[in-house]
Amino acid sequence: MSDTLEQQLHTAFAKKLDSVAPSVVARVCATDYRPRQHRMAVIPALGAAISTVAAGVAAAVLFLSSGTSTAFAGWTSQPTAPTAAAVRQARAVCGAVPVDSLLATEARGPYVAIVYTRNASPWECVSHGTSVFLNRTTQDPPSAFANPGVGKATLPVISARTAHGVALKQLKAIQKRQLRLFGDKALERDDPQKVTHLGRSLQKQSFAVITGPDSLTAASGAVGTGVRGVTLVLADGQRVVATVKNNWYLAWWPGVETHNAYPVSIRVRTGTGTTTAGYSRAQLHGLFDLCQLNERCPGLESNRIKLVPGIASVLKRDFSLFRSTPAASATTIRYLRPVLWTGAMGAAIRQLRTVSFGRLGTVIAIPGTGGVCVEIAQKAPSGQGRSLTGGGGTCAPHLAGMGRGVFMTAYSGNPIGAKSGGTYSITGLVPDGNHTITMRLASGQVTTAPVKHNIVFAHFTDQPRSFTYKSAAGHSISVQTGFRASLPHSPAREKHPPPVIK
């Protein structure tokens, strides 16, 4: 290699590495890497359980065996105002940048919780020092939490089970506002659904569950201007006083439903009096796994979730696939149960539709109360004891996905260093009116992928870098795929290696 190229390489590396954002290093430093000694024994059990049974059941085994929650020592049911230094640290570890405005802050013992807005969406974060226990957004803009008026309150309730390390990827994914429901070890549930409660005061609930040894439940939402106090009563009799500030309320407590730490009623205090209302089991279903408490829950199994009428009609309007008859065979349901956590997106398994692509496999589209998922199923090799095997899947919340579809790109191939590459694929649900989608490959070639019953499922030997299709409204949408230079470079280039510089 010439000295010039060597020098150029050095310069290129230096330039690239100098571009590392200081915030990356700050976040690396802020992460708590210390293993939780008292929990170590159950973490492997969780991993094993998740790999073999549905995640919800795994979580129940874990938490039931751990008895009452022992985490969050020093937590108090009555909040206090955090110090400015504590808020600064919370902002830093939660990733709230200076331009993000704070809606509410509170301290419960050594733990600090903040609600901040980022990109017009409310984010909620519970932290202690450099440890973040919960950091998520409902992805709903504040307008979705319209001020319900004097004396009213909205209540998005979040149940989170987090663990340092175990849930890290999920938390990071959430921080990046990506929806990733099929993580390696942890699971997150996000199931927004409207709930009428306290008359018109409770307009929306947003659910999220992340598996892990540490568990907490958080509740927050917009309150009317006349609301002076909000108190939640939990199933174990505990009363949790919420922080009310800037037309927002915020509360959280250790434990989840298996500790009887789920809310059974809410009390809203205004200048004219106090209103108390209890939660019905139906309202709590989907948020709390009450069916795991060895109780009979007729009508509440996830495969019986009914689609919210408005969502169902929009899906049927934009996707002819959903105007067809559901085709939930026993085999497909059996396959989906372990791989698709049915609580995620409120997936209504019985409403699934399948589109066969022959030997490539079958694509399953599953509508839900919160979003739409697509999952690839392939015929399993003989001797595996099951007829279908996984190919991955993804979901999009209705907020972003309706009318625009759901897409997943994947790479399946050889390990690094292999001379020949594998296969790149794109799977997606596209609205009516798309007979093909246009793909631009890494080589610059433009090609099309056929759409069959709203489903595109195509394989390429070169990286699809972007694709274009039409939204339900007829707008052209161009999407850049997740394929980047970090994946093995295309076999097409290897077939025709460029000349060597001498």
Add this chain to the structure above:
Amino acid sequence: MRLMRSVEASFDEFVRAHAHDLVRWAYLITWDESDAEDLVQECLFVVAKRWPRVRVMDMPLAYTRRVLVNLALDSRATTLRRRREIHTDLEQVARIRDATAEAAFDTAGVRLELSAALGQLPRQQRTVLGLRYFLDLSEAQVAEILGCSVGTVKSNASRGQTGCGASSNSKRHQLR
């Protein structure tokens, strides 16, 4: 108890002192800031578990770098399937909608600089080039870090150089 606190404190100190260095190493391998952050955090989780043993080593940083490189390359070797979800938040979608297909496709025609060519390389080749020509390590040192033979380092370096040089060259041809 005091000993435990001292062990933890030394790990925290280690992280503070070397986080920047480790992130740069990870960035060099992954060529992606987000992946680099993930990689360093995974690495530090591993090292944290072994810290009582690692802290008494002669060169804890060297050990940590080795863990980092192994994690990066091992994960690539064992992960046959890689899934990437597409951002689904509204802001993203809106931004994407604003870009016409032409505008998006035009990005493919942007001149590839050397850094872009490096980004196109397989991870192992780029790592070798980075260790050799950015950190100025010898082939033997690189081989030790990567846990491979000097011959493998040489072949990866050669392929990497070829890929970089040729990629830039071919792009120059295209742009004429």
